[in-house]
Amino acid sequence: MRRGSRTLRTARPTYSDKGLELRAPESWREMTQRQLRYTLFLLWTFQDPWDVRVRMLARFTGLKVWGRSGKGAWLCHWRAGFLGLRRRWVTLMDWQLRSLAERFSYVDRYEDMGCRLEAIHGLRAVDVHLHGVAFIDYLNAEKYYQAFVRSREERFLDKLATLLYRRKGGELARRVRMKPWERLGVFLWYSYVKSELGRQFPHFFKKLPADRQEEYDMMGAINAQVRALTDGDITQEEAIFKSDCWRALTELDAKAREAEELRKAEERARRGGK
Numbered sequence: 467m468r469r470g471s472r473t474l475r476t477a478r479p480t481y482s483d484k485g486l487e488l489r490a491p492e493s494w495r496e497m498t499q500r501q502l503r504y505t506l507f508l509l510w511t512f513q514d515p516w517d518v519r520v521r522m523l524a525r526f527t528g529l530k531v532w533g534r535s536g537k538g539a540w541l542c543h544w545r546a547g548f549l550g551l552r553r554r555w556v557t558l559m560d561w562q563l564r565s566l567a568e569r570f571s572y573v574d575r576y577e578d579m580g581c582r583l584e585a586i587h588g589l590r591a592v593d594v595h596l597h598g599v600a601f602i603d604y605l606n607a608e609k610y611y612q613a614f615v616r617s618r619e620e621r622f623l624d625k626l627a628t629l630l631y632r633r634k635g636g637e638l639a640r641r642v643r644m645k646p647w648e649r650l651g652v653f654l655w656y657s658y659v660k661s662e663l664g665r666q667f668p669h670f671f672k673k674l675p676a677d678r679q680e681e682y683d684m685m686g687a688i689n690a691q692v693r694a695l696t697d698g699d700i701t702q703e704e705a706i707f708k709s710d711c712w713r714a715l716t717e718l719d720a721k722a723r724e725a726e727e728l729r730k731a732e733e734r735a736r737r738g739g740k
Contacts, residue, residue: 490526493572494579501526502583503647505573506654510647515574519567531563579658582630583651587643589631596659597712603629604711605688611656620649627652667719669726694721 491497497505504525508518524530528545535541538560543553558566572578584591592599599607607629614622627642630652644652664671695714696702706714 488523488527488529488566490523490569492569495581497581499584502581502651506583506647506651509573510650515571516564516567518573519570520563522570522573523567529566576654576658577661579654582655583648586627586631586648589633589639589642591631592629594655594659595662595712597710599629599711600707601709601711601714602707604714605691605707607656609688611660614653623649623652626656630655663715667715669722670715670719691718694718 491501494502505518505522508521512518512521520531530543532541532543532555535557540558540560540563541555542558542563543555545553580594582591582594596604596607607626610622610626610629613619614626624642624644627644627649628639631639631642633639664673691714692703692706695706695717
């Protein structure tokens with residue numbers, strides 16, 4: 467990684483007669499790696515979204531909230547000049563400060579995240595959408611994710627991380643040493659992946675009703691996926707497991723669509739015969 471990319475990009479505010487202009491990431495994807503790491507730290511540390519957003523505002527824009535300046539107003543400043551030695555001051559009303567902080571509300575959602583920590587303790591992340599990841603690794607990742615969702619035991623996230631972060635050359639690591647906010651990053655990343663796969667393969671990934679989610683049999687679902695791809699021929703299992711997970715899911719989605727179309731055709735035929 468180049469040294470220049472390791473620096474935290476803090477854009478200094480500018481002020482004119484037209485108002486205060488602030489520049490900051492407007493989505494997860496626009497963050498630098500250090501900004502992403504800092505955001506994950508905030509999300510893990512603070513439960514109140516306001517605390518998270520105000521700190522993001524201060525770090526990413528350079529605008530500092532100094533303190534109250536009368537009822538419903540805040541005195542803020544930022545560093546100006548060539549070396550940032552001169553302070554510029556501005557008074558913002560409550561609604562203005564909240565409006566600025568609200569621009570970071572996208573961190574409350576993972577569905578459009580589209581990014582992840584690229585490295586953790588020397589291990590490199592796989593493709594953000596799992597392109598190039600073997601189907602067997604995807605199945606194991608899904609198993610560990612579901613186990614964490616049900617038990618909330620962090621060891622399952624640690625297992626998940628060993629599939630998402632690899633040694634040089636793609637070799638699997640036996641374990642990944644993670645800080646708590648890095649572990650949160652693993653969970654949010656894979657949650658995003660699941661939402662993206664749901665969008666890409668809508669026929670195969672059908673969301674269960676809330677009252678049936680406890681009935682979900684993960685191992686049974688995995689076995690059903692393998693049988694669908696091999697048509698029951700166990701001699702093909704090894705090749706299926708080694709195939710790219712996106713290729714396997716594309717085939718499963720096609721099979722699910724065909725089954726759905728066949729079922730609808732049969733229903734139409736039954737209605738027509740009555």
